[in-house]
Amino acid sequence: MSALDERPVAEVGADAAPTAVREGALVRGRRRLLAWLAVPDHLTALIVFAVALIIGAWNVEGAPPFQDDEGTYVAQAVAVQNGALAPYTYWYDHPPFGWIQLAGLLWIPQFLGLGGGSDIGAMRYVSAGLFALTSMLVYLVARRVGAYRPFAILATAIFVLSPLSLTLGRQVFLDTVGMPWILLAFYLALSPRRALWHHVGAGAAFAVAVLSKLTLAVFGPALLVALLGRSRWGSRTFSVVGFLGVGGLILALFPVMALLRGELIAGEGHVSLQDGLAYQFLSRSGSGWIWEEGSSRYDLLQSWFFLDGYIVVAGLIAGLLCAFAGRTRWIPLALICFALPIVGSQGYLPAMYIVAVLPFLALAIGGAADLVWRGLMAFFRTHAPGARATGPIFATLVIAAAAVLIPIEQWIGRGIPLISADENRDWRDARDWVTENVSRDDVVVVPYSMWQDVQAAGWEDPWQVIVLEKVDLDSQFQDEHPGGWSEIGWIVEGPTVAPNIDYLGLTQAGIALENSRVVASFGAWNIREVLP
Numbered sequence: 001m002s003a004l005d006e007r008p009v010a011e012v013g014a015d016a017a018p019t020a021v022r023e024g025a026l027v028r029g030r031r032r033l034l035a036w037l038a039v040p041d042h043l044t045a046l047i048v049f050a051v052a053l054i055i056g057a058w059n060v061e062g063a064p065p066f067q068d069d070e071g072t073y074v075a076q077a078v079a080v081q082n083g084a085l086a087p088y089t090y091w092y093d094h095p096p097f098g099w100i101q102l103a104g105l106l107w108i109p110q111f112l113g114l115g116g117g118s119d120i121g122a123m124r125y126v127s128a129g130l131f132a133l134t135s136m137l138v139y140l141v142a143r144r145v146g147a148y149r150p151f152a153i154l155a156t157a158i159f160v161l162s163p164l165s166l167t168l169g170r171q172v173f174l175d176t177v178g179m180p181w182i183l184l185a186f187y188l189a190l191s192p193r194r195a196l197w198h199h200v201g202a203g204a205a206f207a208v209a210v211l212s213k214l215t216l217a218v219f220g221p222a223l224l225v226a227l228l229g230r231s232r233w234g235s236r237t238f239s240v241v242g243f244l245g246v247g248g249l250i251l252a253l254f255p256v257m258a259l260l261r262g263e264l265i266a267g268e269g270h271v272s273l274q275d276g277l278a279y280q281f282l283s284r285s286g287s288g289w290i291w292e293e294g295s296s297r298y299d300l301l302q303s304w305f306f307l308d309g310y311i312v313v314a315g316l317i318a319g320l321l322c323a324f325a326g327r328t329r330w331i332p333l334a335l336i337c338f339a340l341p342i343v344g345s346q347g348y349l350p351a352m353y354i355v356a357v358l359p360f361l362a363l364a365i366g367g368a369a370d371l372v373w374r375g376l377m378a379f380f381r382t383h384a385p386g387a388r389a390t391g392p393i394f395a396t397l398v399i400a401a402a403a404v405l406i407p408i409e410q411w412i413g414r415g416i417p418l419i420s421a422d423e424n425r426d427w428r429d430a431r432d433w434v435t436e437n438v439s440r441d442d443v444v445v446v447p448y449s450m451w452q453d454v455q456a457a458g459w460e461d462p463w464q465v466i467v468l469e470k471v472d473l474d475s476q477f478q479d480e481h482p483g484g485w486s487e488i489g490w491i492v493e494g495p496t497v498a499p500n501i502d503y504l505g506l507t508q509a510g511i512a513l514e515n516s517r518v519v520a521s522f523g524a525w526n527i528r529e530v531l532p
Helices: 009-038 040-057 068-081 097-105 107-111 119-144 149-161 163-168 174-189 196-212 214-228 236-251 253-260 273-283 296-322 330-343 351-383 390-405 408-420 425-437 448-455 476-480 497-504 507-514
Strands: 444-446 465-467 490-493 516-522 525-530
Touching: 040 119, 040 149, 068 097, 068 119, 068 448, 097 107, 097 119, 097 174, 097 196, 107 119, 119 149, 119 174, 119 351, 119 448, 149 163, 149 351, 163 296, 163 351, 163 408, 174 196, 174 214, 174 351, 196 214, 196 236, 214 236, 214 330, 214 351, 236 253, 253 273, 296 330, 296 351, 296 408, 330 351, 425 448, 425 490, 425 516, 425 525, 444 448, 448 465, 490 497, 490 507, 497 507, 507 516
Parallel strands: 444 465, 444 490
Antiparallel strands: 490 525, 516 525
């Protein structure tokens, strides 16, 4: 008799029961997963996510070039990991919830060894993941408005492959963080179940999107129309109250945070939410009128059209078609709300503003193609009821027509460098030269795109490695360096340094740059030693 046979029956049963429970749970989980994947939309959504992730992550470290805004958000995300809201004084220019999310995701590419040891490079992979998530939600929202699967895939493909998406949509911007949330809000608001929790969730997702990037609030009216623009249902009042109430409570976190920090209202000796919002919406230097040739707004619009005029023009035209169907009527409203600050204002317009509307332009194109196909099908059912093959034929023709209009040659010309060129090689060479040759006791001024990587290479004090703008715009610089610009030892001059000095009127940084000599050069990047 074996040792197992000699054990009491109760003891054997006690060991076997948990094993059976675990095996049963695994079997049930496997069955649920297979059942979930058996739904065509679920499987298609996963495929869309995987393909978009591959495209989004391909050469994401190499192109496009790292930008100062990206460096800002990366530095703030790393500061959150270290228990602060920002490496310097946080002054309420944006809610911190966007880079708090980035901080929570940064460990994933770092754990996988992605980014080449660079924080900004690793964060690009986070953006690639958010890009893929946005792409999947474009597909799901298209299906929610009733578009047939081929047209939902068409909308997603246009979004994923647009040079505007591949250029700006993969960079580390707060808009990139907010886009999955805003699309999730529309996905929940359009739920055919009309369940209360879906509508409450839509309000919550919208609030998180706005706290990620304030400008996403422009889509609020379109979201409300998407929620209410259907036949009435029994719990409609509760849905609206839940949508507005939960969304409002989450949005209130920003002013409540400022209140608890004693920084809600402007006052002497401290930053405030009031001052931050006043700067962003009132006192910040404007970009001029859109029709004023030579203005920053005009030039920015031209750059968007240069990258991909198709998605803008085709999306706007398609939006007009979407206005004729109740299920897609919220799409042109979203486009109008987005466009108003561009055409009706001369306030500051950031280069990445276009990122937020790209999914809606793609949805407009896919939705309009679906409407055209349905119209053709209705016509032929009426006038040629015996033509059974018209459905697949005309679906193919409509998709082919939409595809023919795409400037394939232009897309390839814009896209090839993004997936093959190393536009950040000079940036890395300049960073490596500084980290290998400059004493940790020297004061170094760098653009924000490089600050986090240089600072993490042995400089512990943010006032030893200093962001260019802080030399003139942060009063603490004078406290830390009473000698002013003369205490600066080195300046890393990138493509944005001279323009920022002129645009922002950075007097001390400008004097330091004038009194420096080039020690090493790497393409557009110069390492300058400031002369005493």
